[in-house]
Amino acid sequence: xxxxxxxxxxxxxxxxxxxxxxxxxxxxxxxxxxxxxxxxxxxxxxxxxxxxxxxxxxxxxxxxxxxxxxxxxxxxxxxxxxxxxxxxxxxxxxxxxxxxxxxxxxxxxxxxxxxxxxxxxxxxxxxxxxxxxxxxxxxxxxxxxxxxxxxxxxxxxxxxxxxxxxxxxxxxxxxxxxxxxxxxxxxxxxxxxxxxxxxxxxxxxxxxxxxxxxxxxxxxxxxxxxxxxxxxxxxxxxxxxxxxxxxxxxxxxxxxxxxxxxxxxxxxxxxxxxxxxxxxxxxxxxxxxxxxxxxxxxxxxxxxxxxxxxxxxxxxxxxxxxxxxxxxxxxxxxxxxxx
Amino acid sequence: xxxxxxxxxxxxxxxxxxxxxxxxxxxxxxxxxxxxxxxxxxxxxxxxxxxxxxxxxxxxxxxxxxxxxxxxxxxxxxxxxxxxxxxxxxxxxxxxxxxxxxxxxxxxxxxxxxxxxxxxxxxxxxxxxxxxxxxxxxxxxxxxxxxxxxxxxxxxxxxxxxxxxxxxxxxxxxxxxxxxxxxxxxxxxxxxxxxxxxxxxxxxxxxxxxxxxxxxxxxxxxxxxxxxxxxxxxxxxxxxxxxxxxx
Numbered sequence: 001x002x003x004x005x006x007x008x009x010x011x012x013x014x015x016x017x018x019x020x021x022x023x024x025x026x027x028x029x030x031x032x033x034x035x036x037x038x039x040x041x042x043x044x045x046x047x048x049x050x051x052x053x054x055x056x057x058x059x060x061x062x063x064x065x066x067x068x069x070x071x072x073x074x075x076x077x078x079x080x081x082x083x084x085x086x087x088x089x090x091x092x093x094x095x096x097x098x099x100x101x102x103x104x105x106x107x108x109x110x111x112x113x114x115x116x117x118x119x120x121x122x123x124x125x126x127x128x129x130x131x132x133x134x135x136x137x138x139x140x141x142x143x144x145x146x147x148x149x150x151x152x153x154x155x156x157x158x159x160x161x162x163x164x165x166x167x168x169x170x171x172x173x174x175x176x177x178x179x180x181x182x183x184x185x186x187x188x189x190x191x192x193x194x195x196x197x198x199x200x201x202x203x204x205x206x207x208x209x210x211x212x213x214x215x216x217x218x219x220x221x222x223x224x225x226x227x228x229x230x231x232x233x234x235x236x237x238x239x240x241x242x243x244x245x246x247x248x249x250x251x252x253x254x255x256x257x258x259x260x261x262x263x264x265x266x267x268x269x270x271x272x273x274x275x276x277x278x279x280x281x282x283x284x285x286x287x288x289x290x291x292x293x294x295x296x297x298x299x300x301x302x303x304x305x306x307x308x309x310x311x312x313x314x315x316x317x318x319x320x321x322x323x324x325x326x327x328x329x330x331x332x333x334x335x336x337x338x339x
Numbered sequence: 340x341x342x343x344x345x346x347x348x349x350x351x352x353x354x355x356x357x358x359x360x361x362x363x364x365x366x367x368x369x370x371x372x373x374x375x376x377x378x379x380x381x382x383x384x385x386x387x388x389x390x391x392x393x394x395x396x397x398x399x400x401x402x403x404x405x406x407x408x409x410x411x412x413x414x415x416x417x418x419x420x421x422x423x424x425x426x427x428x429x430x431x432x433x434x435x436x437x438x439x440x441x442x443x444x445x446x447x448x449x450x451x452x453x454x455x456x457x458x459x460x461x462x463x464x465x466x467x468x469x470x471x472x473x474x475x476x477x478x479x480x481x482x483x484x485x486x487x488x489x490x491x492x493x494x495x496x497x498x499x500x501x502x503x504x505x506x507x508x509x510x511x512x513x514x515x516x517x518x519x520x521x522x523x524x525x526x527x528x529x530x531x532x533x534x535x536x537x538x539x540x541x542x543x544x545x546x547x548x549x550x551x552x553x554x555x556x557x558x559x560x561x562x563x564x565x566x567x568x569x570x571x572x573x574x575x576x577x578x579x580x581x582x583x584x585x586x
Contacts, residue, residue, distance in 0.1 A: 039586060073586075076438040080583045101440040112435035114347070116354040125347050129340075129439045157354075173435065 026054040028090075029103070029180045029211040035074055035084035044070050045081070045235045050213075052181065057207035059226030060215040061324065067235040068215035069109055072185050075213070076106040089180050102131050105179040109186055111170025115159035119150055119169055122158060123176055130177035140176050147205075148172040149198065164195040171199065175206060182206060184214040188221060200225050219324055231327055238331040254288035254316045255296060256280070260309035271295050271302065286316070340441050344449025345456060352419075352457050361418070365411065366464060372407050373468055376400045397479035401469050402552055405486040408465055409493055409548050413526065416458070416494065417518035420501025421511040423450045424579070428509045433582070443579040447572055451498060458494050462487070482554035489551020492564035496544045497522060499571035506578040 030052040037045040045067050052058050060068050073079040075086060077093055077100070086093040091100040114122055123144065127137050145151050148168045153161060158169060167187070174182055187203065188196045203225050206212055216222065222229050231239040260283060262268075268277045268285060273295035278286040289295045296313065303310040352358045380399045387393040427433040436446050466487055472478060500521060505514040522544075529543030540546045544567060547560040 070586075073434075076434075078434050078437040078583065079586050098440040098442060101438060104438060104440075106434065106438040108431060108434040110431040112430075112432040114351055114432060115430070116351050121350065125343070126435065128343050129435070129441070131440055 026056075028052065029054050030075065030086075030088055030213065032071075032075060032086045033084055035071065035081045035086070037070060037074060037079070037081050043235065045074070048084070048232075048235075048237055050075075050230065050237070052211045052213055054180070054211050055208060056228060057203065057212045057214070057226045059222040059229045060213060060232060061219070061222055061229055062215075062217065062232035063328070064217065066232045068232055069185055070235075071232070072106075072183050072213070072215055073108075076104055076183050077101055078106075078108075102177075103180040105130075105174035105177065105182045107170045107174040107182075107184045107187060109189075111166055112173070113158050113166060113169060116157065118155055118157050119145075119161075120154045122169065123172055126173035127176045130179070132177050140178070144172045144176045147175070148202065164191050167191060167195070167199070171202065175210075178210075180210060182210050182212045184212065186216055187214055188216070188218065231324065233328050233331055239327045253290070254286060256284060256286050256312070256314045256316065257299070257310065258284050258312040259303065260311055261307060263306060263308060268299075271298055273298065283311075288316075340445040341449040341452060344436075344441075344446060345453035348423075348450055348453025349457055352454075358457075361415070362461065365415065365461060368411065369404070369408065369465060369468065373400070373404055376403055377472075395479055396472060396476055397469075397482050398554075400472070401478075401483060401486065402554075404465060404469070405490055406548075406552050408462070409490060409545060409552075412458070412490075412494055412497060413522045413545065414519065416497040417501050417504075417515045417522065419454055419458070420498055420505050420518055421515035422505070423454065423502045424506040424575070425508050425511040425514040428582075429511065437583065443576045446579060447502070447575045451495075451502060451572060454498050454502075455495055458498070459491065462490055462494065465490075479554070485551050485554045485556050488556065489548050489560075492551075492561065492568075493544055493548045496564050496567045496571075499568040499575070503571040503575045503578065506575045 028051055030050070032048065032050040035045055035048040035050075036043070048067075048071055050058075050071075060071065062068050070079065074081045077086075077097055080094070086100075088100040089103045091103070093100040114125075117125070120141065123141055124137055127140050128134065132140055145154055148171055150165070150168055150172060153165055158166060161169065167190070171184070171187060174184065184203070188199050191199065200221065203212055203214065207225070207227070214221075214226070228242050229240065230237050262283055262285070265277055265279060265285075268274065268287060273289045274287055275290055276288040278288075280286055287295075287299070296315075300310065300313070302308070377400055380396060387399075424433070427436070466483055469478070469483060497518075501514070501518040504517040504521065505511070508514050508517070525543045526545050528539040529546045532539040541563075544564070547563045550557045550560050
């Protein structure tokens, strides 16, 4: 028996990854594999596979009706997938729904508010519902109210609050129990610019300690808060990458330069990293370089060396809109027009 | 968890002015009816006294009052049950419950006991009112107890049925009219069936209440109410689960 136990411990020690490795790769809090869902004869979600790590904000981007909300409903257990598995903190959502959902905070498209209750009562109910002990509720409540900027309205009836505050109450109910995974369905829709900025800051802050997945059709939102982007179209994930890299998608990196004493075209082309140069006018050039090495600094120093007198250097910055249209356009061309 | 949802249900009910209005109106009707029955009893009391085995004040005043309450609740309970699930669905608050770590059983039982607790307070006013008679006369406690138990079981069956119909739709008003139609339909089928052994009598909750109303605690009637209530509660849980399946 003793040797058995020792052997088991030994085996476990061997199986455990080295400490340094686990530090560099954060735990996976949400994983969905091959989710499919149909409504009647209409296949809405095709084979969606997602993964979310702790400390990551994932943006689910797509047109209206792309299947973002349906996917989020499945991830939160509000809708059962026809096939596929979902794990939240390594707990299977289908087999142990109550255990898995304890690690989940969800803000649906319309915040699920009992409008006749006051903010305090509603959030207390939400906290208790998610299994926060009654002795821990006041602490969680104070912290969440402060975080969401609801201190001044805590005694007010929810129906009397403005849309922005109602949305904040909706976010507050999703984070009050300090869940590992926070699912937000279009969290900034219908808010004014200041409120949008506040909420984005909050989401960014949440993303440091929790995993956040949010759906949106606002590209600026992805740019400002998301670490990673998944683009969804016609119920499929068609593109997934970090939001920084997404901006480089299909784009040839480069900049526009104006030189008062320009050199010959081939001199510019000879600079390391430069792939192509187009002359726009006698003094203006469009310089393309490979995405990985930015030849801007090299060009600057050469301009100073050779007395080209650089007047302007503007990076060619494709907006995320262009990229998104390009990605979804590419995909439509590949798969044919939507049915 | 069941208690938590039940308390939330109660809190929401009390936060609405309409609840207080309905409570006040109903209390007024009960009191009016109680006084009318009492007055009628006092008028015929001298004649009753001449009978060999006269019916007491409990049977002449309390029993009709409870029967009226049973009829009124049949109309009233759908007004309360309509909100239970249909309104959650319409306001899209159901997602909060569905994404919370609790099962359909918790949601359904929580809502059921929440509303039943509220209606219980309404029912309690009846024996309280009747016990004021104890100041001047002696009451038949057994009859009162049977009526209270009967009315409670009857209300539970109304709530279970109303909640199931509320779970079928998104529009509270449709849920209300649907529940009312079924309850009144069962009642009309009961009083319309001439034959004493007609199966329609067996289906009607109000028919099963009559034995309680006469002071009889019949286990068959208790079993009917328990089965009726359980059946619709289970159907509601099933419907709520289907919400996840069919969206």
